[in-house]
Amino acid sequence: MTEIRLSSPLKEEEILKLKAGDRVSLSGIVYSARDAAHKRMEEALSAGKELPFDIKNNIIYYMGPSPARPGQVIGAAGPTTASRMDKYTPRLLDLGLKGMIGKGKRTEEVHEAIVRNHAVYFAAIGGAGALLSKCIKRSEVIAYDDLGTEAIRRLEIEDFPCIVVIDPTGKDLYRLTSETVVS
Amino acid sequence: MREIKVSEITGAIRDMCIEANLRLSGDMKEALLAAENEETSENGKHILRKLQENLDIACADEIPICQDTGMAVVFLEAGQDVHFAGGPLEDAVNEGVRLGYTEGFLRKSVVDDPLLRKNTGDNTPAVIHERIVEGDRVKITLAPKGFGSENMSRIFMLKPAEGIEGVKNAILTAVKDAGPNACPPMVVGVGIGGDFEKAAILAKEALTRKADDASELPHIRALEEELKGLINQTGIGPGGLGGRITCLAVKINTYPTHIAGLPVAVNICCHVNRHITREL
Numbered sequence: 517m518t519e520i521r522l523s524s525p526l527k528e529e530e531i532l533k534l535k536a537g538d539r540v541s542l543s544g545i546v547y548s549a550r551d552a553a554h555k556r557m558e559e560a561l562s563a564g565k566e567l568p569f570d571i572k573n574n575i576i577y578y579m580g581p582s583p584a585r586p587g588q589v590i591g592a593a594g595p596t597t598a599s600r601m602d603k604y605t606p607r608l609l610d611l612g613l614k615g616m617i618g619k620g621k622r623t624e625e626v627h628e629a630i631v632r633n634h635a636v637y638f639a640a641i642g643g644a645g646a647l648l649s650k651c652i653k654r655s656e657v658i659a660y661d662d663l664g665t666e667a668i669r670r671l672e673i674e675d676f677p678c679i680v681v682i683d684p685t686g687k688d689l690y691r692l693t694s695e696t697v698v699s
Numbered sequence: 700m701r702e703i704k705v706s707e708i709t710g711a712i713r714d715m716c717i718e719a720n721l722r723l724s725g726d727m728k729e730a731l732l733a734a735e736n737e738e739t740s741e742n743g744k745h746i747l748r749k750l751q752e753n754l755d756i757a758c759a760d761e762i763p764i765c766q767d768t769g770m771a772v773v774f775l776e777a778g779q780d781v782h783f784a785g786g787p788l789e790d791a792v793n794e795g796v797r798l799g800y801t802e803g804f805l806r807k808s809v810v811d812d813p814l815l816r817k818n819t820g821d822n823t824p825a826v827i828h829e830r831i832v833e834g835d836r837v838k839i840t841l842a843p844k845g846f847g848s849e850n851m852s853r854i855f856m857l858k859p860a861e862g863i864e865g866v867k868n869a870i871l872t873a874v875k876d877a878g879p880n881a882c883p884p885m886v887v888g889v890g891i892g893g894d895f896e897k898a899a900i901l902a903k904e905a906l907t908r909k910a911d912d913a914s915e916l917p918h919i920r921a922l923e924e925e926l927k928g929l930i931n932q933t934g935i936g937p938g939g940l941g942g943r944i945t946c947l948a949v950k951i952n953t954y955p956t957h958i959a960g961l962p963v964a965v966n967i968c969c970h971v972n973r974h975i976t977r978e979l
């Protein structure tokens with residue numbers, strides 16, 4: 517299977533070419549955020565404040581790493597379940613977020629917001645935290661330091677492997693596979 | 700009467716937390732390798748290979764297998780001829796967890812109050828299940844449990860009339876709902892019988908059995924086998940991307956129950972099914 521090389525921040529014309537099931541090798545900048553950081557971002561927006569980073573054309577990686585040992589960039593760094601962020605996601609997509617990396621199913625509202633905003637949802641291999649940490653070349657906490665593992669980090673990634681689950685037409689790889697019966 | 704210093708318990712738990720999170724037990728590794736050979740889908744095979752590569756990297760570079768190093772679940776079987784000396788036993792267990800998670804560079808994933816949600820900073824407290832047994836030994840089983848899969852676990856209070864078909868249905872429902880969220884291939888722990896909470900504890904304990912350990916009860920062994928087959932026909936596959944291998948094992952533990960009840964608890968675990976046992 518061929519691998520599509522992509523760089524982040526994403527370009528709309530490149531996103532539009534992606535299809536559910538495509539294997540992608542991603543390089544560039546992504547931001548990690550999970551439950552607690554999403555809650556804070558939502559509170560910031562509701563209070564009329566700015567988000568701690570410019571999400572336009574950017575990717576959020578649903579991930580909270582384990583601590584780095586001395587000499588390591590980051591600890592284990594695999595994806596967490598995306599559905600817990602579903603409540604917050606449509607608003608972020610409407611503000612310009614273009615991609616998400618996680619694992620697991622999304623709600624109908626998220627599907628619609630992905631289609632409406634020409635965005636994409638990738639899955640990384642769940643439970644491969646040690647392997648994926650090797651694709652992270654730099655990591656820096658940029659907001660909500662007090663949240664520990666749940667702080668927002670700016671990550672420089674290189675050849676990070678993922679797969680397109682929901683493409684900008686709304687096609688969902690999980691739904692496609694659950695329709696196939698294994699003999 | 701045999702005296703055991705609680706500091707020994709602390710030391711053992713500390714080491715077990717680190718060991719379990721860096722190295723998967725041999726039975727689980729073999730199950731993954733066997734799964735790779737059986738898998739026919741290209742995506743599925745690819746993921747199963749990557750998961751084994753991940754285990755090698757974790758071991759070589761001392762990086763946790765998964766960033767969710769879990770909430771520490773501890774089963775403690777204490778012989779009734781043991782005297783624990785030197786302080787409260789549960790404090791000693793939690794001190795072991797604290798040391799393991801801080802000194803072992805493991806993630807701190809526990810919040811102090813389920814609604815106020817402030818991180819305790821050291822992954823304590825553990826979930827501790829104690830049992831008093833015969834003898835003068837102490838058996839500790841530690842299972843760091845990730846919550847991607849824990850969140851997909853279910854309990855069903857079936858009617859006796861629903862019988863074995865009801866049980867199969869309940870388990871399949873839980874697995875299908877879990878799908879890609881639980882990082883398949885999964886290990887499925889099932890508790891049948893007892894009451895509401897007993898079923899759940901049985902299911903968790905079932906997850907600590909070795910991947911190749913079949914039930915001693917012929918009808919339960921047959922059920923474990925049959926369910927593994929049924930789950931592997933759902934098509935969910937590794938990573939939920941389609942394939943044959945949706946589960947690596949189904950483990951069922953049972954207990955007597957009430958004439959009016961048939962409790963079934965399904966505790967879903969991912970392929971990072973960490974469990975380690977030590978005897979003192």
Ligand code: SF4
Pocket residue numbers: 594595596642643644765766767768844845846847848849880881882969970971
């Ligand atoms: S479900 Fe298991 S493999 Fe997946 S993120 Fe959680 S602990 Fe890791």
